[in-house]
Amino acid sequence: MTRAAFDAGVRPGVRATALLVAKKELRSALRDRQTLLYTVALPLLLYPVLFWILIQGLTVLRGQDAATTVHATVSCDDAQYERLRPVLAIQGGTGETAAPGAERVEWTRAAERLDASAAQALLFGDHAPDAVLWFDADEHPVLAYESTKSRSVLAVERIRKRWASFTEELREKALDASGTSVAALTPFELVRANLASEEDLSGFFFSFILPMTFVLMAVMGAFYPAVDCTAGEKERGTAETTLLLPPSRVGVQLGRILAVAVAALVATVLNLAGLTLAAEPLLAAAGKDLAITIPWGAFALAIPMCAGFLVVASAILVALASFTNTFKQGQALLGVVQVAFLVPAVLGAMPGVELTTGLAFVPVLQTVLAFKAILSGFGAEHGPGAAQLVIVFVTQLVYAALATLAAVRISSRESLLLGGVSIRRALALWRTEGAPR
Amino acid sequence: MNLTNNSENGAAVRASGLCKTYRGPTGEDFEAVRGLEFEATYGEIHGLLGPNGAGKTTTLRMLASILAPTAGTAIVAGADVVREPLEVRRRIGFLSASTGLYARLTGREILTYFGELHGIPREALRARIEELIDAFELARFVDQRTEGLSSGQRQRVSIARAVLHDPPVLILDEPTTGLDILATSDMIDFVASRRSAGRCVLLSTHVLSEAERLCDRIGVIHHGRMLADGTLDELRAETGREFLDEVFRELVARAEPPSA
Numbered sequence: 001m002t003r004a005a006f007d008a009g010v011r012p013g014v015r016a017t018a019l020l021v022a023k024k025e026l027r028s029a030l031r032d033r034q035t036l037l038y039t040v041a042l043p044l045l046l047y048p049v050l051f052w053i054l055i056q057g058l059t060v061l062r063g064q065d066a067a068t069t070v071h072a073t074v075s076c077d078d079a080q081y082e083r084l085r086p087v088l089a090i091q092g093g094t095g096e097t098a099a100p101g102a103e104r105v106e107w108t109r110a111a112e113r114l115d116a117s118a119a120q121a122l123l124f125g126d127h128a129p130d131a132v133l134w135f136d137a138d139e140h141p142v143l144a145y146e147s148t149k150s151r152s153v154l155a156v157e158r159i160r161k162r163w164a165s166f167t168e169e170l171r172e173k174a175l176d177a178s179g180t181s182v183a184a185l186t187p188f189e190l191v192r193a194n195l196a197s198e199e200d201l202s203g204f205f206f207s208f209i210l211p212m213t214f215v216l217m218a219v220m221g222a223f224y225p226a227v228d229c230t231a232g233e234k235e236r237g238t239a240e241t242t243l244l245l246p247p248s249r250v251g252v253q254l255g256r257i258l259a260v261a262v263a264a265l266v267a268t269v270l271n272l273a274g275l276t277l278a279a280e281p282l283l284a285a286a287g288k289d290l291a292i293t294i295p296w297g298a299f300a301l302a303i304p305m306c307a308g309f310l311v312v313a314s315a316i317l318v319a320l321a322s323f324t325n326t327f328k329q330g331q332a333l334l335g336v337v338q339v340a341f342l343v344p345a346v347l348g349a350m351p352g353v354e355l356t357t358g359l360a361f362v363p364v365l366q367t368v369l370a371f372k373a374i375l376s377g378f379g380a381e382h383g384p385g386a387a388q389l390v391i392v393f394v395t396q397l398v399y400a401a402l403a404t405l406a407a408v409r410i411s412s413r414e415s416l417l418l419g420g421v422s423i424r425r426a427l428a429l430w431r432t433e434g435a436p437r
Numbered sequence: 438m439n440l441t442n443n444s445e446n447g448a449a450v451r452a453s454g455l456c457k458t459y460r461g462p463t464g465e466d467f468e469a470v471r472g473l474e475f476e477a478t479y480g481e482i483h484g485l486l487g488p489n490g491a492g493k494t495t496t497l498r499m500l501a502s503i504l505a506p507t508a509g510t511a512i513v514a515g516a517d518v519v520r521e522p523l524e525v526r527r528r529i530g531f532l533s534a535s536t537g538l539y540a541r542l543t544g545r546e547i548l549t550y551f552g553e554l555h556g557i558p559r560e561a562l563r564a565r566i567e568e569l570i571d572a573f574e575l576a577r578f579v580d581q582r583t584e585g586l587s588s589g590q591r592q593r594v595s596i597a598r599a600v601l602h603d604p605p606v607l608i609l610d611e612p613t614t615g616l617d618i619l620a621t622s623d624m625i626d627f628v629a630s631r632r633s634a635g636r637c638v639l640l641s642t643h644v645l646s647e648a649e650r651l652c653d654r655i656g657v658i659h660h661g662r663m664l665a666d667g668t669l670d671e672l673r674a675e676t677g678r679e680f681l682d683e684v685f686r687e688l689v690a691r692a693e694p695p696s697a
Binding site: 010011012017020021024027028031032236237238239241243247248414 | 503523526527533536537538539541542546550554556582598
């Protein structure tokens with residue numbers, strides 16, 4: 001075998017080099033446990049696991065509440081006490097009593113009439129009840145409780161529920177006695193009819209969660225691969241090996257950015273899939289009767305914009321991680337960068353913050369707002385305008401190109417390739433080092 | 438294209454006024470290599486001898502087009518390191534203690550990766566990899582991830598990677614650093630075999646016995662300057678010393694006369 005046989009081949013250009021490098025970087029990254037955890041396992045399992053824990057927790061708490069007996073003290077005279085027996089579900093004497101099947105409240109009758117200060121002293125004293133019912137000078141019942149204690153809140157809920165039911169019974173009896181009815185007093189009962197389709201409701205629900213999640217997941221998915229192919233390479237002693245690759249370093253760096261963007265895409269897609277799958281049981285557990293319809297049309301419309309963002313985020317992370325020498329340094333630096341992405345992502349998810357022409361130019365925020373607008377109803381009467389979405393899409397392309405160009409130039413510096421230098425130092429060296437070789 | 442006959446005067450490597458200046462953290466300049474001039478020819482092992490920090494690694498990195506010279510240039514296998522860095526990288530094999538292997542790839546994957554980036558046709562690449570597996574006895578571990586290999590096994594894969602494209606010029610930066618006795622012996626045999634194959638080997642070392650045994654010509658570098666360049670006999674004649682360590686000391690002493 002001689003060189004002549006090798007020279008017959010076609011030397012890869014920038015695009016072919018980028019694809020070969022990206023393939024190698026992805027293969028290497030996906031064999032790393034930490035990258036696999038953050039790129040595949042965590043995005044896919046995060047929401048289902050979190051929601052499962054939440055639902056189990058809610059179930060346990062509800063079960064615990066149902067099994068809890070709360071204690072309350074009532075202070076009143078004998079006549080009031082007799083009137084209160086039904087409302088308090090008191091069956092017997094003044095001791096520990098409760099109606100069968102009712103959420104249990106054990107009542108104790110105070111030996112003497114209490115005023116406000118005495119009720120407070122009782123509530124905060126030793127062996128305090130969870131709530132105190134007393135009558136003020138005008139004989140109005142007052143229910144005293146302590147809102148920082150869950151048992152006290154539970155006692156109030158149970159007593160108020162019973163009280164409302166009792167007063168309703170009294171009202172109906174009084175109306176019957178006077179020859180009228182509840183229906184006569186409410187001649188026009190307003191019935192609400194929500195005409196929003198399942199798709200609309202799903203879009204509304206997703207528009208709050210998905211855009212922010214998308215940005216956070218894209219950055220999280222790009223995080224480890226970006227550090228791995230820059231600082232990680234220096235730490236493993238393969239930076240010089242990569243510098244020996246025969247093609248242009250522009251192709252090599254483009255390949256790295258592409259690999260990071262693909263890893264981020266995988267993480268994002270898996271995360272959104274996990275979130276979508278977990279949303280329905282979560283809403284059911286929260287008592288919302290909403291059937292989830294995945295807004296595929298909106299997703300399809302958002303794809304080009306999301307792809308642009310993935311490239312921007314990947315290029316920025318690769319460029320910055322190039323300044324570091326070890327995985328630890330890379331993680332520390334990109335941890336700060338993650339926060340820089342987090343702030344506009346959270347801001348954009350806030351209710352009332354909508355896509356405007358001005359905000360369509362703001363990096364990161366534009367992505368969140370455009371995605372949110374698309375999900376909540378592109379083309380609707382008050383939906384986002386096509387012009388604003390076009391601005392977002394075009395500026396995303398420009399930002400992606402600029403970020404990639406900057407990343408290639410920064411990460412191709414020989415001062416960074418063989419050992420990281422500070423960002424300040426790298427900027428000082430900018431003029432003394434030539435173009436990527 | 439016959440690369441071995443492509444250079445001026447048959448020189449495989451010709452460095453002309455090669456300089457490299459680094460700027461330190463506080464802004465001061467450090468001249469790592471100062472106007473280096475030398476030639477190496479095909480079928481020759483040319484050693485660069487010098488203590489740590491002499492500028493050997495920087496010189497070899499410039500010749501390999503990893504670093505750009507601050508001034509001067511070099512022609513390597515007919516390509517200019519300043520104007521044609523990509524062509525230089527296609528025509529050299531480079532190996533040093535810091536050219537590690539991608540830990541999560543297998544030896545075969547690494548060889549395939551480099552072969553594809555060299556543009557070697559698929560069938561030729563497959564045949565070449567099999568040839569190297571036989572030549573360097575890699576069969577037992579070539580499909581294992583390199584992170585699990587011994588240092589000797591890794592070294593053999595690295596050598597295969599460096600000669601995969603049959604480069605006319607091989608640049609080796611302290612290739613025996615960190616190797617055990619057997620691996621060192623294998624490396625010495627390999628270097629000698631490249632000379633027999635008519636290739637040019639540029640070798641930096643600070644192990645005098647290695648240089649004495651292998652090199653046809655030796656360049657002594659100190660503080661980024663070439664103090665002398667010639668065969669061992671020429672260096673002996675120039676300094677009037679018998680052994681290489683004495684030759685080296687004499688040359689350094691002449692370059693740095695004792696202060697009054």
